[in-house]
Amino acid sequence: MILDEKGRLIARGKQFEEDLIIADLDGESVFRTRLHDSRWRKEAPFELQKWPVTKTIVSESQSSTKKTALPPRQIETCDLPGEIYDALVLGTHDYITKNGFQKVLIGLSGGIDSALVATIAVDALGASNVIGVAMPSRYSSPESLSDAKLISRNLGIKLLIVPFDKIFQAYLDILKEPFDNTQVDTTEENIQARIRGNILMALSNKFGWLVLTTGNKSEMATGYTTLYGDMAGGFAVIKDVPKTLVYELASYRNSLSGIKLIPDTIINKEPSAELRAGQHDIDNLPPYNILDPILEAYVEEDKSIEQLIGLGFEEEIVKRTARLVDNSEYKRRQAPPGIKITPRAFGRDRRLPITNRFKG
Numbered sequence: 037m038i039l040d041e042k043g044r045l046i047a048r049g050k051q052f053e054e055d056l057i058i059a060d061l062d063g064e065s066v067f068r069t070r071l072h073d074s075r076w077r078k079e080a081p082f083e084l085q086k087w088p089v090t091k092t093i094v095s096e097s098q099s100s101t102k103k104t105a106l107p108p109r110q111i112e113t114c115d116l117p118g119e120i121y122d123a124l125v126l127g128t129h130d131y132i133t134k135n136g137f138q139k140v141l142i143g144l145s146g147g148i149d150s151a152l153v154a155t156i157a158v159d160a161l162g163a164s165n166v167i168g169v170a171m172p173s174r175y176s177s178p179e180s181l182s183d184a185k186l187i188s189r190n191l192g193i194k195l196l197i198v199p200f201d202k203i204f205q206a207y208l209d210i211l212k213e214p215f216d217n218t219q220v221d222t223t224e225e226n227i228q229a230r231i232r233g234n235i236l237m238a239l240s241n242k243f244g245w246l247v248l249t250t251g252n253k254s255e256m257a258t259g260y261t262t263l264y265g266d267m268a269g270g271f272a273v274i275k276d277v278p279k280t281l282v283y284e285l286a287s288y289r290n291s292l293s294g295i296k297l298i299p300d301t302i303i304n305k306e307p308s309a310e311l312r313a314g315q316h317d318i319d320n321l322p323p324y325n326i327l328d329p330i331l332e333a334y335v336e337e338d339k340s341i342e343q344l345i346g347l348g349f350e351e352e353i354v355k356r357t358a359r360l361v362d363n364s365e366y367k368r369r370q371a372p373p374g375i376k377i378t379p380r381a382f383g384r385d386r387r388l389p390i391t392n393r394f395k396g
Contacts, residue, residue, distance in 0.1 A: 041069040047109045052122040060106050117281065117288045120377050121156070124285075127375035128273055129160035132246060141245040143236055143266070144168040144187065144195065146180030147307065150250040151187045151298045152286050153273045157248060163192040167245060170197045171232045173204060175310045183302050190297050196239070200231050207231070225311035229265025237268055246270040249372055254279040256371060256382055257331050258357065259364030260321055267371055275374035276381040278331065279307070279324040322353050330357050336380040366390045 038046045038059050049055035114122060132140060140157050144150045150168075157166045170184040181197070188195035207227050215223075236247045247269035251261050253276050261267050274282060286298045307317040307324075321327055330349055333339040334357065339347075344354045368382045369390060380386050388394075 041066045048111055050111055051114055051119060052126040057109070058106065059109065117284045120277075120281070121285050121288055123377055124156050124273060124277070124375055125160045128156055128248075128271070131271055131373075131375075132161060135246075137244070137246045137270075139165045139167060139243070139245045140271075141167050141169060141236055141240055141247045143232055143247075143250065144170050144184040145250075145310070146170070146176075146183035146187075146302065147250075147305065148282055148286060148298070148302055149252055149274065149279075151183075151302050152282055152289075153248055153250045154187060154191055154193065155286075155289055155298060156273055158191045158193060166191070166193045167239075168193050168195045169236060169239065170195060171235055172197070172199050172201075173228055173310070174201050175228075175312055175315070177310065179301065179305070180310060183299065183305070186299050187302060190295075190299070198235055200228075200235060203231050204228055220312075225309070226262045226265060228311050229262035229309075230268075233262075233265045233268035240270075248273055249275070251275060251371075252277050252279050252282050253378070253382070254321075254324060254328055254331060256368055257335060257364070258321060258327070258360040259367050260317070261367060261371075263367055263370060267367070269372050272372045272374035275371060276377050278328045278378075280328045322357065326353065327357060330354060331361070332378075334358055334361060335382075335386060336378060362388070362394070 037048045038057060038061075040046050040062070046061075047057050047059040049057050113119075132138075138161075140161065142150055142154050142157060144154060154166060154168055168184065168188045170181055172181050185195060204227065208224070239245060240247045249267060249269035249272045251266055251272060252274050255261050256272075256275050277285070283303065286303055290297050308315050309317070317324075322330075326349075330344060330353065333344055333347070334341075334354075341354055341358050344358075345351050365388050371383065373383070374381075376384055
């Protein structure tokens with residue numbers, strides 16, 4: 037941006053694109069303004085007080101005809117969520133290319149998060165540089181695989197299908213004796229997530245493809261992620277994007293293409309990790325339309341539990357959410373880097389001691 041001596045905008049470049057700005061500058065106006073500003077006399081730098089200043093004209097028109105002023109520069113600016121989407125595309129492109137990678141790998145679950153990450157990656161790198169991997173298990177619905185195929189076809193990216201149920205069963209067989217007389221719990225769920233992470237990392241190592249993780253800010257905030265599972269990867273594109281904003285960005289991208297690039301079957305699907313029969317996110321978390329405003333107030337605005345309750349949020353949900361956020365700091369410290377798009381991003385702007393006695 038170029039501003040005049042009064043702080044008014046003269047010209048600006050394009051948002052999230054390389055650009056060249058050319059503008060007429062009135063140096064005399066700046067000089068006159070400074071002469072009448074007492075602060076420039078009282079607070080003149082030491083160098084200016086010690087050494088005389090000589091004004092040099094570096095360019096002067098040889099014609100008596102006054103030069104024509106440049107016309108005002110018109111730049112279209114994006115509003116939210118377009119500005120956020122462009123930031124994610126640029127951030128993904130720069131991180132991948134400037135760190136020497138060419139292709140990326142994404143686990144396509146058939147859900148909204150992985151579909152949005154894949155779409156951003158295609159816009160940033162081109163379809164030929166994005167590979168999707170569907171990893172169905174015994175708990176995956178038929179719709180999940182068909183949706184993964186559909187988004188891959190819409191984006192024009194290569195899709196690898198790697199079922200892993202035999203690997204999961206091998207784990208259960210190996211651990212049968214140590215797990216004897218125990219109940220099935222999140223342990224078995226996390227095994228599946230880590231098998232998927234291992235498959236993605238194996239492909240990454242073999243072919244030099246960078247793994248893009250697909251976790252969003254709502255999941256990162258509450259710890260609804262698996263270390264060395266869905267958190268395994270080199271770059272977290274939407275780690276600072278709340279779940280409700282994920283849906284807005286998907287709708288925005290669809291509006292640009294004029295078609296349902298991200299299909300309605302994905303957008304309208306109830307969120308689920310599909311790590312056990314009949315599982316849905318709402319089993320473990322408050323509904324995202326309630327959770328995200330609480331997270332925004334607690335994480336980004338530093339509001340206390342008492343203040344959140346005073347705003348009308350249910351006390352039990354507020355306390356539970358705050359506890360999840362505070363107890364998940366150790367996970368976030370081990371997460372890959374990502375793009376900051378909110379006023380306060382985890383790992384960059386909000387860092388709490390992992391070990392502390394602040395827990396209520």
